[in-house]
Amino acid sequence: MKLLKKPFAYASIFGLLLTGGFSYSLLKTFVLSQAMTSVSATNTTSSAATSPTNVSTTDTSYTDDNIQINLETITTNDTTVYVADIHVSSSDYLKTALAQNTYGTNITAKTSETASSNNAILAVNGDYYGANASGYVIRNGTIYRDTIRDNADFGDLAIYADGSFKIIKETEVTAQELVDDGVVNLLAFGPALIENGQIAVDTSTEVGRAMASNPRSAIGIIDENHYIIVVADGRTEESQGLSLYQMAEVLKEYDAQTAYNLDGGGSSTLYFNGQVINNPTTNGNTISEREVSDIVYIGY
Incomplete structure (x- = not known):
């Protein structure tokens, strides 16, 4: 023994x-948490004005000389949906920011915190790049990660310096080629909801094992310097949540030409004029913000 x-x-x-x-x-x-790189709080290459002028605000609108935002709340499919219609004089006002202005592993903050620290007028959660070990990360023209993500078939949303949107596949182009081609920001979640003005998902399309009805966040482009951000509440008695197809239907109704699904579920958060507008929740029992890696925002 x-x-x-x-x-x-x-x-x-x-x-x-x-x-x-x-x-x-x-x-x-x-x-x-593992910080890898500190980043500028805003796009340092921006030629936009450094502060707003002639500002006018209400609970559902914001207007200055360069930015106009109108917020509408609708109900569809037993779900409360917030639609932000955005006009800017230049694509410089469409920005991204990383939590704590730092790129790294599990570097997170609430959408409202990152929005406030960057003086955002309107903000939505981004792609939560930190939840994945792979996938391109391009912010403000800088490549932070260039490894192809596992679900690359979903495609990424490339945002170019001129403000235009394009759905790309990481398997078909390198991160460096994208930057060389003028991409300043890349969001890697998906899938694309609208392409060429048409719904790009079907009624069975879903993200991983997610439920059909969920809180959702999406961003789209309607025309030059004309954008739309849509956030749907979900998982509560008051608001059921949307499927990807239902989210795409909302975006098509507002004439989005290209639209992309951002991180959803408990991450879905819409910030406007200094406060969270929607009811973010993970399980429906508690209304509270989830900390995420990044945001997309409108501001100076």
């Missing part, structure tokens, strides 16, 4: 190391 003690001990040690390694891997992926 004594001869069995060493092999048993070695096996026990190996098992502990294996378990510890797996646990650390999970912690590193989902919990432990």
Whole structure:
């Protein structure tokens, strides 16, 4: 029996190391923060004015010399949906920001916190790049990650310096080629909801194992310097949530030519004029913001 003690001990040690390694891997992926690069709070290449002039605001609108936003709340499919119609004089006012102005692993903050720290007028959660270990990350013309993501078939939303939108596939173009071609921001979640003015998903399309009815966030372009951001509440008694197809229907109704699904569920958050407008929730029991990696916003 004594001869069995060493092999048993070695096996026990190996098992502990294996378990510890797996646990650390999970912690590193989902919990432990690791800052890699500090970034500028705003797009430093912007030629836009540094502060707004002739500002006029209401609970549902914002207007100045360069930005006009009108917020509408509608009900469809037993769901409360917030629609922000956005006109800007220049694409410089369509921006992105990373939580804590830092690129890294599990660097997060509430959408409202990142929006406030960047003086955003309107903001929505982004693609939550930090929840994935792969996938292109391009912000303000800088490449932070250039590895192809697992669900690359969903496509990415490329936002160009002239403000135009295009759906791209990471398997068909490199991150550097995108930047060389004028891409300043890239969002990698998806899928595309509208392409060439037509709905690009069907009634069975879904993200992973997500439920059909969910809180949703999406961004689209209607015309030059004319954008739309849509956020749907969900998972509550008051608001059921939308399927991807239903979200696409809303965007098509507002004449979006290209529209893209952002991170949804508990991440879906719409910030406007200094406050959260929707009711973000993960499970429907508590209305509270989830901390996320990044935002898309309108501001200076």
